[in-house]
Amino acid sequence: MNGAAAARDEVVRIEGLGKVFPNGVRALDAVDLSVRRGEFLVVIGLSGSGKSTLLRCINRLIDPSEGRIWLFGEEMTALQGAELRAMRTRVGMIFQQFNLVKRHSVLANVLSGALGRASLLPSLLLRFPEADRQVALAALERVGLGGRDASRADALSGGQQQRVAIARALLQEPELILADEPVASLDPALRHSVMRHIEALNREEGMTVICTLHDVDLIRRYATRLVALRDGKVVHEGDPEKFDGETFKAIYGEEAEPTPGLVG
Amino acid sequence: MADGAGRGERGMRRVKGWLIDWVLVTLFLLMVDFLWLAFSGRRGPTGLLLSPEEILDLLHYLPLLAVSAALAGLWQAAAGILGESPGWALTRPLDEAPSPVLWTSTLRGWFVALLIELTVFTGWLVTEVQLVTFLTQFNKAADIVRGLVNPSSAVLHQGLILLVQTIFLAFMATAFAIPVAFVLSFFAARNLTRGSALARSLYNLVRAAMNFTRAVEPLVWALIFISWVGIGPFAGVLALWVHSVAALVKLYSEQIESIDHGPVEAIMATGASTLQVMRYGVVPQVIPPFLSFTIYRWDINVRMSTIIGFVGGGGIGYILKPRVDLGLWGEVGTLVLLIAATVWCMDILSAKIRERIV
Ligand SMILES: Nc1ncnc2c1ncn2[C@@H]1O[C@H](COP(=O)(O)OP(=O)(O)O)[C@@H](O)[C@H]1O
Ligand SMILES: [Mg+2]
Numbered sequence: 314m315n316g317a318a319a320a321r322d323e324v325v326r327i328e329g330l331g332k333v334f335p336n337g338v339r340a341l342d343a344v345d346l347s348v349r350r351g352e353f354l355v356v357i358g359l360s361g362s363g364k365s366t367l368l369r370c371i372n373r374l375i376d377p378s379e380g381r382i383w384l385f386g387e388e389m390t391a392l393q394g395a396e397l398r399a400m401r402t403r404v405g406m407i408f409q410q411f412n413l414v415k416r417h418s419v420l421a422n423v424l425s426g427a428l429g430r431a432s433l434l435p436s437l438l439l440r441f442p443e444a445d446r447q448v449a450l451a452a453l454e455r456v457g458l459g460g461r462d463a464s465r466a467d468a469l470s471g472g473q474q475q476r477v478a479i480a481r482a483l484l485q486e487p488e489l490i491l492a493d494e495p496v497a498s499l500d501p502a503l504r505h506s507v508m509r510h511i512e513a514l515n516r517e518e519g520m521t522v523i524c525t526l527h528d529v530d531l532i533r534r535y536a537t538r539l540v541a542l543r544d545g546k547v548v549h550e551g552d553p554e555k556f557d558g559e560t561f562k563a564i565y566g567e568e569a570e571p572t573p574g575l576v577g
Numbered sequence: 578m579a580d581g582a583g584r585g586e587r588g589m590r591r592v593k594g595w596l597i598d599w600v601l602v603t604l605f606l607l608m609v610d611f612l613w614l615a616f617s618g619r620r621g622p623t624g625l626l627l628s629p630e631e632i633l634d635l636l637h638y639l640p641l642l643a644v645s646a647a648l649a650g651l652w653q654a655a656a657g658i659l660g661e662s663p664g665w666a667l668t669r670p671l672d673e674a675p676s677p678v679l680w681t682s683t684l685r686g687w688f689v690a691l692l693i694e695l696t697v698f699t700g701w702l703v704t705e706v707q708l709v710t711f712l713t714q715f716n717k718a719a720d721i722v723r724g725l726v727n728p729s730s731a732v733l734h735q736g737l738i739l740l741v742q743t744i745f746l747a748f749m750a751t752a753f754a755i756p757v758a759f760v761l762s763f764f765a766a767r768n769l770t771r772g773s774a775l776a777r778s779l780y781n782l783v784r785a786a787m788n789f790t791r792a793v794e795p796l797v798w799a800l801i802f803i804s805w806v807g808i809g810p811f812a813g814v815l816a817l818w819v820h821s822v823a824a825l826v827k828l829y830s831e832q833i834e835s836i837d838h839g840p841v842e843a844i845m846a847t848g849a850s851t852l853q854v855m856r857y858g859v860v861p862q863v864i865p866p867f868l869s870f871t872i873y874r875w876d877i878n879v880r881m882s883t884i885i886g887f888v889g890g891g892g893i894g895y896i897l898k899p900r901v902d903l904g905l906w907g908e909v910g911t912l913v914l915l916i917a918a919t920v921w922c923m924d925i926l927s928a929k930i931r932e933r934i935v
Contacts, residue, residue, distance in 0.1 A: 400848075401845070401846060405846075406842075413843070417857075417861055425844060425857050428847050428849035428857070429847050429849060430848075433850065481843075485847055
């Protein structure tokens with residue numbers, strides 16, 4: 314009974330995950346990881362340690378070389394075609410560079426989050442059902458961008474663009490959010506304004522979040538659990554409250570110093 | 578491991594360098610051979626001095642290939658004494674600084690300088706440059722100039738009508754080329770065709786077909802289509818269309834290859850299908866450059882459509898060619914002025930449009 318309940322609670326399960334790129338670089342090595350519903354898991358590690366690769370393996374933007382991944386109890390690594398795409402609609406993704414369609418309107422960008430359930434022909438003509446439009450406008454309202462729906466995406470500031478990207482993910486009504494350095498391209502003063510929206514999705518909507526971050530204060534403030542990668546391996550797993558100089562050196566190596574604010 | 582790779586790369590560089598040297602030394606020796614034969618005063622079977630074509634026929638190709646292969650090898654082997662060979666210098670890795678020596682103090686420098694001079698001399702003879710004739714016989718061409726300044730009105734009416742045909746010819750070729758090139762360019766973009774073995778072979782197929790199509794000039798395509806659909810503007814449309822498709826696929830697909838991959842990833846992550854990913858992740862990024870390339874191609878097609886008639890492909894060139902042959906210079910003048918005015922107007926028009934959209 315208990316085991317079944319735990320399994321239902323497990324959003325992501327990763328076993329023996331490995332990735333070797335065609336150029337021979339090994340980015341992930343025997344990664345095991347389990348993420349429960351409602352967690353705000355932060356992944357840290359030096360640049361090049363494999364954080365982005367790990368996140369992209371989870372929604373199969375990158376195909377792993379070894380190991381298996383389960384999402385919501387289904388084996389993600391076994392899915393193909395339409396089944397794979399259906400599973401992706403349940404996982405929202407947020408990127409360091411926002412990755413909006415620059416020449417499209419803010420509203421069109423948000424609506425692209427509904428592509429997975431849209432009918433093909435209208436969507437190719439940038440047409441969406443009125444219901445989706447209403448949801449999109451509400452999502453924009455929610456991230457504080459009500460009234461900006463007609464602007465071109467690249468007319469917005471970085472922080473605003475990232476909030477559009479969050480609204481786009483919202484339109485998927487995802488159960489899991491993957492955020493790859495969501496605030497690394499933003500002015501430090503704006504980081505909380507974006508992180509708070511991701512936190513709200515986690516706290517209020519019960520969405521599970523896996524997020525890569527660099528700032529110690531952001532990690533302490535938002536993470537419920539911490540995982541550290543080094544050379545593609547998990548080298549530390551623990552409580553962000555206890556994230557101190559000792560663990561820092563264990564993760565980043567002896568030469569590294571925790572500068573105030575920044576890690577890596 | 579790294580050492581082995583380093584040795585392998587050095588070996589590759591030796592082979593490539595030697596091949597380049599071989600070609601260069603062969604060219605050098607062949608041109609020396611050519612000039613030797615040209616100035617030796619030898620006479621051909623007709624008793625006249627050898628013509629350039631006859632000399633090209635007489636060159637000692639095989640012996641010189643063998644000699645230069647040995648010389649190239651020698652240069653590589655004795656690089657310590659002779660200095661770097663041209664092939665070795667050309668295969669230098671980009672991150673390695675060239676030696677800071679003046680060209681006049683290296684054998685390579687003198688070799689290249691002599692090679693260039695030999696090429697100019699040989700080229701002078703092969704293309705039968707006749708400077709004296711060029712400078713003294715202008716009066717024969719004065720008729721044409723006279724025709725240009727005294728255009729005859731006899732052909733104006735017909736010329737204007739065919740001018741309309743010419744512009745439509747260019748337009749139809751460009752318009753038909755856009756959708757075909759648009760679709761094909763997605764298959765000719767390497768970054769979109771890595772997914773499956775089928776996609777990769779489609780990529781190679783489209784690339785090869787387009788490279789061939791582009792390598793054949795529109796005038797040759799016109800000859801092919803004339804035998805297919807007969808003399809007339811439609812053959813010209815098809816010729817320019819085929820060539821435009823190939824040229825646009827190259828330009829379009831290079832643009833697709835240089836897109837920012839971020840939006841593609843983001844749209845894929847929403848669970849969108851391949852067509853949706855193309856529509857949202859790729860198309861918005863390439864539309865402005867595509868428009869610019871298309872206008873550029875339209876310019877080329879306007880120019881080509883004025884002469885495609887020389888071989889029977891319709892348009893104003895069709896009535897220009899016989900008038901040149903008959904020496905009706907007044908009428909030729911009219912037609913040339915019409916062509917120049919059209920090309921000039923279209924150039925201005927497309928420059929204005931390009932300013933607006935890019
Ligand atoms: N597409 C790729 N091809 C080859 N190597 C890659 C590719 N993507 C990432 N890598 C390499 O994999 C390693 C991990 O990269 P990444 O996951 O981006 O690290 P992080 O996000 O932690 O900075 C790095 O060494 C990187 O150079
Ligand atoms: Mg990264």
